[in-house]
Amino acid sequence: MPTKTFFNLSDAKRERLIDVATKEFSEKSLNEASINAIIKSASISRGSFYQYFENKEDLYFYIVKTIxxxxxxxxxxxxxxxxxxxxxxxxxxxxxxxxxxxxxxxxxxxxxxxxxxxxxxxxxxxxxxxxxxxxxxxxxxxxxxxxxxxxxxxxxxxxxxxxxxxxxxxxxxxxxxxxxxxxxxxxxxxxxxxxxxxxxxxxxxx
Incomplete structure (x- = not known):
């Protein structure tokens, strides 16, 4: 599950990251999806990503629960x-x-x-x-x-x-x-x- 740091982000920043990640996971499987592509499209650093989620799977299954x-x-x-x-x-x-x-x-x-x-x-x-x-x-x-x-x-x-x-x-x-x-x-x-x-x-x- 996301960290408290993720939930402390503004609504716009949270929604942008989730929207970008959802698009990536809608085009590719979990194994094929790229963290680099997600953080680039979301305009965040790799370090910031790992402050929000433990790994790619953590983000993926959070989206599953969300939708x-x-x-x-x-x-x-x-x-x-x-x-x-x-x-x-x-x-x-x-x-x-x-x-x-x-x-x-x-x-x-x-x-x-x-x-x-x-x-x-x-x-x-x-x-x-x-x-x-x-x-x-x-x-x-x-x-x-x-x-x-x-x-x-x-x-x-x-x-x-x-x-x-x-x-x-x-x-x-x-x-x-x-x-x-x-x-x-x-x-x-x-x-x-x-x-x-x-x-x-x-x-x-x-």
Whole structure:
């Protein structure tokens, strides 16, 4: 995360640095993006950059958090509307996620992110309370899990519900990656995700 020095900058200087960095990361992957290009365009020194951020990755994932919609809250709202049905909740949540990621002003940034996705990027982009794989994180997920109607599911514990939610999230992320890679429309991506979600909910066997 940025240092206090970064937040002590004027709004104009902070916004310029973030805008320049976002443009660089929208045109290149994290590995290919250049700190030199960022500091040159932002008119700051390399020394100043490291007073604001620990490294390039620190800046990158700060931008991810900045442009990311409030996906956790939105997902909870969709679960409430669905009376705790996680399959309906995910179906209604997914289009909102696609709009945030695949339409301007964030589309090119997310395209680079998804086409070069790694473990940390997956955790940062997915709804925060669904992204962690550690068992110890289950307590932090109760705010989401409390909205799930578990009587509809073949799960015997919060741990099993955690695994199911992560499975659906993994499918969701995969479809977005494939969508960016193959230049699919949002409708095509939704259709692919809904098909797999239907298989999971109703079974693929006749």
């Amino acid at each position: 990311k919609s409030d996906s956790e809250e939105l997902f909870k709202q969709e679960l409430k509307k669905a009376d705790g049905d996680i399959f309906v909740g995910f179906r209604n949540y997914f289009p909102h996620l696609l709009i945030n990621m695949m339409e301007e002003p964030n589309a090119n940034f997310y395209k680079q992110l998804f086409l070069h996705m790694d473990y940390r990027a997956t955790k940062e982009v997915a709804p925060e309370e669904l992204s962690s794989h550690e068992e110890g994180s289950i307590e932090t997920k109760k705010s989401v899990f409390s909205f799930v109607n578990r009587t509809q599911l073949q799960v015997d514990s919060v741990q099993e519900l955690n695994k199911l939610m992560r499975l659906i999230t993994s499918i969701m992320m995969h479809e977005i990656i494939e969508g960016f890679a193959r230049d699919y429309s949002q409708e095509k991506i939704k259709a692919n995700f809904y098909q797999k979600l239907n298989w999971l909910e109703f079974g693929a066997k006749k």
